[in-house]
Amino acid sequence: MISFVRGPVASLSLAQAVIDVNGVGMLVHATPKTLGGLRLGEEVRLTTAMIVREDSMTLYGFADxxxxxxxxxxxxxxxxxxxxxxxxxxxxxxxxxxxxxxxxxxxxxxxxxxxxxxxxxxxxxxxKGKLKPTGAAVASAPAAAALEWKDQVVAAMTSLGWNEKDALKAIDAAMAAEPELAEGANVAAVLRATLRWLGQDNTRQKNGVR
CATH class of the missing domain: 1.10.150.20 (5' to 3' exonuclease, C-terminal subdomain)
Structure with a gap:
């Protein structure tokens, strides 16, 4: 069980990062918010969870x-x-x-x-009963700076299963619905808005609303 990794960031996208742990590149999947706080070449410590399957071992990283x-x-x-x-x-x-x-x-x-x-x-x-509020403030996600913001959002969408064409269409629709997101182009906020729009669109389709 790998409970955390520490080392410089060797590569970075919105869906995953590679952490150089004593010369070994550890591929870590994480949320856009977590990855948005990383910078190439800077040392980082990520709390991790390893999911072991018959044909794979996947490492997930978390900010805390x-x-x-x-x-x-x-x-x-x-x-x-x-x-x-x-x-x-x-x-x-x-x-x-x-x-x-x-x-x-x-x-x-x-x-x-x-x-x-x-x-x-x-x-x-x-x-119910397993998760209780801690009283922590719900913070807004920081902007990521590894790639052009739209490319980052598309990368995250494709990693979650959408093809590039549908991802771009959904991003444009979400930005049209929430034009204030264009100011500063906060990558994690745009991704959240896009996923939110897709969820609402699925509901509209189920209800026969176009």
Whole structure:
């Protein structure tokens, strides 16, 4: 079990980073917010969780213990794997997840693509009592600076399963719906808005609204 990695950042995108740990490049998947705080060449310490499958070992990195704790607890929900747990943390702050579970607000989770009402209800039901709000402020995500912001958002979208064409279309639609995001082009905020728009679009399609 690898509980953390420490070393200089060897490469960086919005979906993953490679950390040079004593000459060994450790590929770490993380949320845009976590990766947005990293800089190429700078030393970093990331709390990690290793997911072992029959054919793979995947390392997920987190900015702090709270993020990893929420990730681990999300994995206890039936039907939620590491990819979806990371997608939830890409859209929602750990404290927002805690509040949603504690108040029984399943709707907050349907903002995440791939999380419909049934899955959202299961999250609230199965995690009730396991996640309590800490009182921490829900902070806005910092801007990432490794690549052009739109390229970063597209990279994150494709890593979550969308093709480039659909990702670009969704980004443009989200920016049109929330034009204030263009100011400063906060990458993590744009990604959240795009995922939120996709979730709303799925709801509109299910209800027959175009």
């Amino acid at each position: 213990e709270q993020e990893r704790e929420v990730f681990d607890i999300l994995l206890s929900v039936s039907g939620i794997g590491p990819r979806l747990a990371l997608a939830i943390l890409s859209v929602l702050e750990p404290e927002s997840i805690r509040i949603g579970v504690d108040t029984g607000d399943g709707k907050v989770f349907t903002k995440v693509p791939g999380v419909g009402p049934k899955v959202a209800g299961r999250i609230v039901l199965e995690l």
